[in-house]
Amino acid sequence: MKPRVRYAPSPTGHLHIGNARTALFNYLFAKRHAGTFIVRIEDTDLARNVESGIASQMAHLRWLGIEPDESIDHGGAYGPYRQLERLTLYATYAEQLLKQGHAYKCYCTSEELEAEREALKAAGDDKLHYSRKCLHAPAQDAPYAIRFKVPENTTWTFDDMVKGTVTFQSDDIGDWVMVKQNGIPTYNFACAIDDHLMAITHVLRGEDHITNTPKQMMVFEALGWTPPVYGHMTLIVNEQGKKLSKRDGAILQFIEQYKDLGYLPEALFNFIALLGWSPPIEAEIFTQDALIEHFDARRLSTSPARFDRAKLTYINQQHIKLLDSEALKTVCHPFLQTAGLLEGKDDAFVDSVIDVFRDRLTYGAEIVSLYHDFFDENLVLSAESREFLRSVEDVRPLLATFADKLTELDETPTPDAYKNLIKETGKICGMKGKNLFMPIRIAASGSMHGPDLPKMMHLLGIETLKQRFAHILQDDLSF
């Protein structure tokens, strides 16, 4: 049987990295087994819905390369794919459960419930379950919620795809609300109904849903249905080992933020796939197709996945290396453009900028800071550079010679022209290797680290170079 899996976001905002990961693993699972990947919008919390949230989520899913087979945008035989459009369906089943005695109307107000919980807490009760005081309440002409009547002395056991056998007892679950006073179903109810109606075979979701599972299973049982296979993936945690909180500013958590910084979608896809899952082969740079080919749900990790930004950086850099120059140009161009670095520059200039930096670029937007680091007007010698200059004998004559030679060049020397110049300078001064290149590099860029020297000089332009050499030669001998 071909699996049918779903990603069921609530449209409360942008695509979060944790949600993206849920979507991604479901997608991988579906594609790996030639199944169907469905996106269902769970918008039953009216207060938290953000209308633009749906479009944003769908757009970023697509940007990541995750294309649903069935969704509000793609249609399908199991629609509608938005819960608010399925209200009559839920009402039908709620009615049935009510009739069969699996559910009952609850007339308690939120104040009463709150007071009840407070009392339990004060009494030292640690379960804080609903008292069931409305279980036999006569019908009233008042607003009501519908509660699921949790069967007594029952054990729910399921074979979790990642955790193994997991068990819950009736005693640990209070009668929960399945339809709110406003007539809209709660998550656990709507989710169970839809998973059945949409013929979902496997549910891969975050571990934070594990305690919801028995609630959903009891709906399936009451209605005589067979629940899907569940799999609960470990949470993604931050440096402190805490669940990623959307309010945590220390980590960029939304796909959009990475997109805006010029991260590559295929790299992000690769990185996220490694969050709580490990490939069966010794590699870690994967294309989406390779990931689909190697995906195996049995390799989903049981311990929390640490969000490691350094790893992301590395993976992105590796994917950048895979790009041909045209593709890399497409990535970098907008950033150079917005930074105003392209004013009066031609295409060849863009090509050289990218060529010079491609080896050390870790994400698109970085091209701008790399550029500034090395080509800023006010260059400042790093401490390391000064120290090096002091350690080399006869630095000054060397730099003077080079500066002198510079005046002999034409207006737009090629990288090779600079290379020859360095060579000649070395010959004249009797210097070579590091002692030759490094002082020139420092004079030109202020730093001991940077792109290939001749290429860099070419980019910098002869006028800037002349200024910089003049500047450093004016400097005190001690630098």
Next chain:
RNA sequence: GGCCCGUUGGAGAAGCGGCUUAACUCACCAGCCUUUCACGCUGGCAUUCACGGGUUCGAAUCCCGUACGGGUCACCA
């Protein structure tokens, strides 16, 4: 507090009872390459798997307990 889950080097993370004197990757260090820088390549980097018991001829791997960490206990999803 109840219930559920986890704990391997500076970091991520393999490992599923003997092939492990613990893979791979990042970071770091050293060397090579490059007349510089970077990329790349090669090598180094846990006598040890939170701790304490137990099972076994044999345990990071199984069992129990302790500690620590996390998740969840809503008319949120």
